[in-house]
Amino acid sequence: MTAPLQLIALTFRLEADAESRLLAEVDRIRGRGVLRVLDMVLLAKGRDGTVEALEVGDGEDFGSLLAGIAPFGAENGGRQAVGDGVAGEPAGSGVDALMNSVEPGNAVAFLLVEHLWASPLADAVSAAGGALISDDFLTGDISRAIGAEVAAVEEASAVIAEAQAAEAAAVLRAVAAGAAAAEAEAASEQIQEAAAAAAVSALIAAGLIEEAAAHEAVTALTAAGLITDAAAQASDEAFAGAAATIALADQATDEAVTEDLALIGAADEVAAEATKEAQARTRAASITRSEAQVLRYLPQPVPFSVIADKLGISRSAAKERAERLYQRLGVHSRDEAVSRARALGLLRR
Structure with a gap:
């Protein structure tokens, strides 16, 4: 059974040495024997919204494997325009959606990675009549919350x-x-x-x-x-x-x-x-955006009616958000919440 394969997408700002640093890190990953980078494609979004494929390295044979997965555009990393990010073929709808979400002046690196470390595990699963059914990453708020708990x-x-x-x-x-x-x-x-x-x-x-x-x-x-x-x-x-x-x-x-x-x-x-x-x-770390908006006004000597007006919500809604915020911070009053938030670096002193 082939070791698990994964397509990873990473976005970064287009800088003078961004591509060279990325290639250096790919070379380092190759040398460790834990992961193997099978293919890579770099797509850049210009200031006018046009998306083009960037050349990857000098003489590197990148792009051939990923070309069969999604319409990345130019073959082997050539600088051929791939459109303006509008969804095209069904196989490339995920790529189009990612490029639509990227701000102009940024790029996305698509890496096809083989998890060599999991090869013996995959063989054992295959011998038992099983198969790999999921390889998702944790991202967003879930990743941050779990990361904070792991660090603790x-x-x-x-x-x-x-x-x-x-x-x-x-x-x-x-x-x-x-x-x-x-x-x-x-x-x-x-x-x-x-x-x-x-x-x-x-x-x-x-x-x-x-x-x-x-x-x-x-x-x-x-x-x-x-x-x-x-x-x-x-x-x-x-x-x-x-x-x-x-x-x-x-x-x-x-x-x-x-x-x-x-x-x-x-x-x-x-x-x-x-x-x-x-x-x-x-x-x-689990404070929601709405609770963080209320927290921003708590240090100011203003009543909840004023905070509610600034946020465009009712006074009772502002009070409810504050109460949830107190519970997350482990406090019982507005002053304690401000003091605790500053100690945790959520508010400036």
Whole structure:
């Protein structure tokens, strides 16, 4: 099954380097292997409303595939006039409608694109007996509203990721502190063993016991309490040092956990605030044209009757639009709406 194909139309102003920048971007898309530009046609609308096909690149074989879809006019991008934008053949009615909507002095780039990334998906669908039934883009108000919501979710996700990173750092520091405490405890045991060995060695060196009978001597002397004090003192000192080390490690662990819990709490508050702000911006992005007209007059010290006269509507209609506007902004009064709109950049300060 062929990878999904799509005809994309983009309008732009006719400038000195507009065509060269567009061609450079097409070359970049070709090199990425995700999309493949199969064909391209550029149509320009003159100041007198006449539409003509522009030449695309030097020696580029553009226009042959799209010529079979709609009457784009000149073959291979030649500068042949294609009419004044009035609908002609049925296959080209969509092109004519687009060109009619374009202001004079602007151009439209038509790109036939193959979505290479979706080729394995298309093969899987074909193997299951299916077929591609739609490939529409989201445009206009729907695209802007969803775009604002996506941006809000991404912003909140970034803040949450920072909080999770801080929490992970706290756990790592706690583990490191626990490892230090374990090392200190092991060191204390080694010191205790060394102290006992040093006591036995001292007794042997003094000739009090023979080396061959050291084990039995240690057992007997320990039972008699003759080396308990020396060994106990060394052990106590070792344990005291180890206990101090462990206490310091525990304190460091507690401080690290406390500090990181504070960071996580602060990050959660920032995330909540960012999410709240993003939701407010999403609601603000859905303001209708009629509500925006009322919003423009709210900062002025005029009653709703005057606003209604300026908009050519009734006072009750103006009030209803204002109430809907308050709901979208999450406020309850005219002053709050003005303040919130300025904070969101909907009104100049």
